[in-house]
Amino acid sequence: MEARGCSPNLVTYxxxxxxxxxxxxxxxxxxxxxxxxLRPNLVIFNSVVNAFCRERRLKEAETVFDKVRLAGLVPDSITYNTLVHGWCLEGNVHRALALHSKMAARDGLVPNVVTYTSLIAAVCKSGNLRKAVELFDKMRERRLRPNGVTYTALIDGFCKQGNIEEAYSLLLEMTNSGFSPCVITYNVLINGWCREGRMAGSICPRKVSPLIS
Structure with a gap:
């Protein structure tokens, strides 16, 4: 490319x-x-952060994250959301929540639906249902609409805590919000119902029975 007199630009890199x-x-x-x-822009930094996150090398991703400010740039929601999602997948809820707080307090940024869903799923997995509900409420307070994956993650959290009635109420809210529960959603409820020693079909016979027949 350069041999032909064309210099790479930031888009090329x-x-x-x-x-x-x-x-x-x-x-x-x-x-x-x-x-x-050339002076790298934020898009390039975000791509490198994402590269390390995809490989589950979060500490190296954070090192690149720190270089963003050293380059005179300010991390945006993509930078933060990529890292938060990465730490959630890694199971490091503490670090994910710390970044979640930092992005709002320091840079005035709001997490997106995917990030909230990742946080809720990770927090539920760690057994902190109270924090998961807090995040779910905060999400709606910020006028971010939970999606089917968000609802399923929280339903799973309630089921694992043995709160099946609350989980089923959330299923009804999910359907009333226009989302059709998938097989995973019903399986989560069925498993929770069975752990409680109840008949799975009693959750909602017309919807659940075809999935367990």
Missing amino acids: NTLIDAYAKSGRAHEALRLLESIP
């Missing part, structure tokens, strides 16, 4: 970095970032 990210070559993405003769 970001395309290359994104390709490295998708092919599991985060370190090569980082090396390219560090060798760019």
Whole structure:
């Protein structure tokens, strides 16, 4: 490209970095970032953060995150959401919640639906149902509409705590909000109902019976 008199621009570099990210070559993405003769923009930094998160190398992703400010840039919601989601998948709820708080307090950013869903699922998995409900309520307070995955994550949390009635109420709210429960949603409820020693079909015979027949 350069041999023909064409100099790569930031779009070119970001395309290359994104390709490295998708092919599991985060370190090569980082090396390219560090060798760019131009001033990297936030899009490029976000691509490298995502590259490390995809490989579950969260500490290295945070190192790149710290370099964002050193470059005179401010992390945006994509930067934070990528890291929060990564820490949730890693099972580090404490770090995910810390970043969630930091993005609002320090940079005035609001997590998106995917991030809230990741947090709710991770917090439920850790057994902190109270925090999960708090996040769910905060999400709606910010006028972010929970999706089917969000509802299923919280329903699973209630079921694991043995609160089947509340889980079923949430299922009704989910359907009233226009979301059709999937097989996973019903399986979560059925498993919870069975753990409580009740008949799964009694949850809602017309909807559940076809799934367990």
